[in-house]
Amino acid sequence: MHGRTLLAKIWDQHVIAQVSDDTDLLHVDRHLLHDLGGSRGLIDLKNRNIPVHNPELTFATPDHAISTASGRAGTIKTGWELLAALRTETSASGIQLFDLDQPGQGIVHVIGPELGLSLPGCLIVCGDSHTCTHGGLGALAFGIGSSELAHVLATQTIIQRRPKTMRVNFDGKVPFGVTAKDLILTLIGHVGAAGGTGYAVEYAGSAIRDMPIEGRLTICNLSVELGAKMGLIAPDDKTFDYIRGRPYAPKGEMWARAVAAWRTLRSDSDAVFDREVTIDVGTIIPQITWGTSPEHVLGVDGRIPDPQDIADPARRGAIEIALDYMGLKPGAPIAGTPVDWVFIGSCTNSRLSDLRAAAEVARGRKVAPGVRAWVVPGSETVKRDAVAEGLDRIFTEAGFEWREPGCSMCLAANGETVPPGQRSVSTSNRNFIGRQGPRARTHLASPAMAVAAAVSGAIADVRTMER
């Protein structure tokens, strides 16, 4: 009999009934709604005359379709309609809405941890694939579709097949200029965009233990980009320090009880995983994607792949399509590729620590002529904290636009797009075809790397700029 994994411990605590051999009916502790699908789910339920099972465990905020321009100018018609519907339906159902300009509004995956809604051992779902972000606090968190969303509203449960388990050990000391984003992009390049399909991934190792909580959220955020629906990290004292005192976190005697329970949430030393991967972080350099899948990634000192070097015809064909879309020359160095746009934001990299890292490089420098560069904080609270520290001034003095919180140019659902054919360095999570707008070309990188590109006017190695 082997020890139990972190996943198994959290999973078993949520089983209401076994549905079939490997599938369970699980209790949902936190359900997060956003403007894109939230009101639709509530309307579906209303039309069926089914009440929301536990409105007090459900929280909503607009993020996807709302403009991030000052005063929300430029919000598209459907954006306002979705917001109006979200207001009406959450109010009718007794669901807490964090509305525009209120503390608590922001990208759902930023506000969950920030408000203390996301807790270790919690089962969290949301109609958004990057729900895996909350795993950085030791939560079992995953994205669901619209039908499942309605199921959760109606029953406060989700039917799930127990995934296989993978452990990724990030061992060693993270080199200068290398961030959480670089670690997870390196892993995706290593195992591929389907390497985690069917698995829940636990991230472990000394680099994870040494990493601040917001870096852990970034790591878990990109779990879905390696195909895994869930990524998680065992909670530790850093996690508890991060959560303590947040608005919805347990308090007083309840806090002590909760922490005692959370301390048991770790994989036993003799736990066995279905797959194990170890990455020596000491060899990692800042990463940048060149293609149209997050697995199309290389070190910033690398060269763009040449399809002629690839024997496998399917892989060669995929690289040819990606290079054609991206307008890149095979075999050329990736550094020095001119850029038109820089986007700092998204549920991957819009937290206060991300903005601090970006400001550190931006301070005293200027965005290169011809480049448009945006900074979009992840939440109203991040925005206020950044302003209190003067980060907004560093950005605006350097020529960046300082915006209102939301998803913005990550998926461009709100009409904020990179124009056709233009090249963007983005701190977001997806470089898919058309993701940032029709025919937009996206390179994923860390916030510091994004600033390096903005001030250089081209993809650049941030290590030559960091102080």
Add this chain to the structure above:
Amino acid sequence: MPQPFTKLSAIAAPIMRTNVDTDVIISINRMIGNSVRGSLGKWAFGSLRYQPDGSDNPAFILNREPYRAAQILVTGPNFGCGSSREAAVWALQEMGIRALIGSGFGDIFFANCFQNGILPVVLDKTTIDSLAAEIEASQGAGRLGVDLEEQTVTSPSGVRHSFEIDPRRRAGLLEGLDEISLTLRRDEAIRAFQASDRTARPWIHFAE
């Protein structure tokens, strides 16, 4: 409630690219608003299907005969990766797709298929490649058979391949079951769980 699925014999189109993500299956700007369902079919695979001027891209397989009438897609690895958007499945459904056959699918997309009566079949990569090759050799003329009761895929030349499927999901597709109603039959168990959980983990329930 999902449309039931039992068996199908239909034209199949191979879309063998790796990592076809849900943004490619349906672009976000085609799926915002409250009335998208019913209007997504013509926007499925928009970036591949249409040229920048809006005309059909003749190089894209679903723009060619007989593939225009395909009800089955044979797919490359990691089809449906990326976003959780269920509109990707609606878009496929609205363009007439009832089954997908591939070596692996994005986890959330895979679950969304079952919610909408689309059968995603997983077979090994060698079998997928041979099915795609056979379809291409016949220029799409041969029909592919998918039988959920028998759990088989039959190639245009008559080669039968068995596939595995979660029995619960199989039953759900065969009968077109409504999951919400089924789960609400267990509401006593849900409420009993919550009552004991309020004692075990009161902080989850915001209890004092």
